[in-house]
Amino acid sequence: MVARVRTVAFQGMDVLTIDVQVHMANGLPAFTIVGLPDKAVGESRERVRAALAAMGLALPPQRITVNLAPADVLKEGSHFDLPIALGLLAAMGALPADEVATYSALGELGLDGALAPVTGVLAAAVHAGSQDRGLICPAAQGGEAAWAGDVEILAAADLVALVNHFKGTQVLSQPKAALRAAAIQYPDLADIKGQETAKRALEIAAAGGHNLLMVGPPGAGKSMLAQRLPGLLPGLSAAEALEVSLIHSVAGELPDDGLVSQRPFRDPHHSASLPALVGGGMRARPGEVSLAHLGVLFLDELPEFSRQTLESLRQPMESGRAVVARANHHASYPARFQMVAAMNP
Ligand SMILES: Nc1ncnc2c1ncn2[C@@H]1O[C@H](COP(=O)(O)OP(=O)(O)OP(=O)(O)O)[C@@H](O)[C@H]1O
Ligand SMILES: [Mg+2]
Incomplete structure (x- = not known):
């Protein structure tokens, strides 16, 4: 079975949809990421593995292939951690694959499964909205993503929060657009x-x-x-x-x-x-x-x-x-x- 999660890649101000496909097959245990990943994306394997371990989940001893499609676009940055982890969880049956597929996800994972802020969340939210998808992003950036308007946003602090949300045990609420508290003071x-x-x-x-x-x-x-x-x-x-x-x-x-x-x-x-x-x-x-x-x-x-x-x-x-x-x-x-x-x- 192939589990799919959407994410984005940035080319200047253009946002491209990237399809993260996770495939598990019998064979020698391995975990490879293909589809023109740069160094940060390649390292995402180790972060994802550790983050899943922190949730008490081990990767199955199978041949796991993660493909980032289209394969000719260079994938840069650390925001691919979250979609890769979600794809693995969906492939392992820990998340409902059809529901996860209606979202676009981006975020960097810590070894403990916590989600760290990444660049481009606002642009990704606007893009997700234009394609009638929701957006999954780090909790710290929910306020930024909410500016995109009529887009369903899941801003989670860590992977466990997302799993609980999809299970229905603890549903995440839509974040509010962050507003600047004080009026701006320009020099006079x-x-x-x-x-x-x-x-x-x-x-x-x-x-x-x-x-x-x-x-x-x-x-x-x-x-x-x-x-x-x-x-x-x-x-x-x-x-x-x-x-x-x-x-x-x-x-x-x-x-x-x-x-x-x-x-x-x-x-x-x-x-x-x-x-x-x-x-x-x-x-x-x-x-x-x-x-x-x-x-x-x-x-x-x-x-x-x-x-x-x-x-x-x-x-x-x-x-x-x-x-x-x-x-x-x-x-x-x-x-x-x-x-x-x-x-x-
Ligand atoms: N017309 C002015 N009214 C009030 N303060 C002034 C005035 N001109 C200069 N100052 C004071 O002098 C300081 C130095 O000015 P400023 O740094 O803007 O000069 P500058 O022309 O950029 O100098 P430099 O060529 O060395 O960069 C300012 O921080 C300000 O306190
Ligand atoms: Mg000066």
Whole structure:
């Protein structure tokens, strides 16, 4: 019998459905994961084995094959632990396979079976909703997933809680969308004494969405002025807040207490590497330009940035998107930001 659980893979802002298929057959006992897994997914075997042992379940002495389909998409990250464990439990008959198949699952397992937070839960929840599926995610991220709207969310603290839920002994309730408690406090333009021309320039930049370069001697208040720009901009609309939060969710930078509800202000250090700035690196994560989407990117000490880094900003600034080339595909992230730069003469 083949048990199936759905999960997701991320390619830039695109969410792909991944089918986790678990097959148990007679033969020499083995446990293999196939379907282009990266190192973290390969290691998931050990975590899943330990997590099941923590529940008092041993893997049957059979030939167990886990296939992540489609096989030509690179599977990256640790969020495959949970769907693999659920697939095994379904194949072993500990969970009702047909019910589990109506959910999409993601989460990282600890050796004790506890579920740890992963990146991209909000994006996965929106995707699950678009396919009329529920979402199973770590308890800590239920509040994040609930923002996706009309999606059934199971936010479990550990594997035992999920088994109990499907058995009906302790049903998990739908989490509430996490709300930010306090109102956001922006630094105030009123703190700046004098500097009438600079303040006016800042206001005009805010009104027109213009980029801004400030040139002045050390201590003139350039950094201070730049920090006050987000406070002048209008607040994010609900749709914009979701858009920004999706990017931060994929980058794993979403605050614990809910969505990004204020305009981002990013000020990368001038030694920041090119992948850190425009995206890329290990898992093609969004860079600073995308994290600053619909907000402000502040480049302090502009001449200290390497020429290569500055040139790489050209394309995102023109097109409003940052494209990250990988070996087998391109990931692209939105990057419409307002740039403020400061330098000494
Ligand atoms: N117009 C001002 N009103 C009030 N405080 C100011 C003003 N200008 C400077 N300051 C004070 O001076 C400090 C230094 O300013 P800031 O760091 O913004 O200067 P800067 O122009 O960025 O300098 P640098 O070129 O060295 O980065 C601020 O933290 C603030 O306390
Ligand atoms: Mg400064």
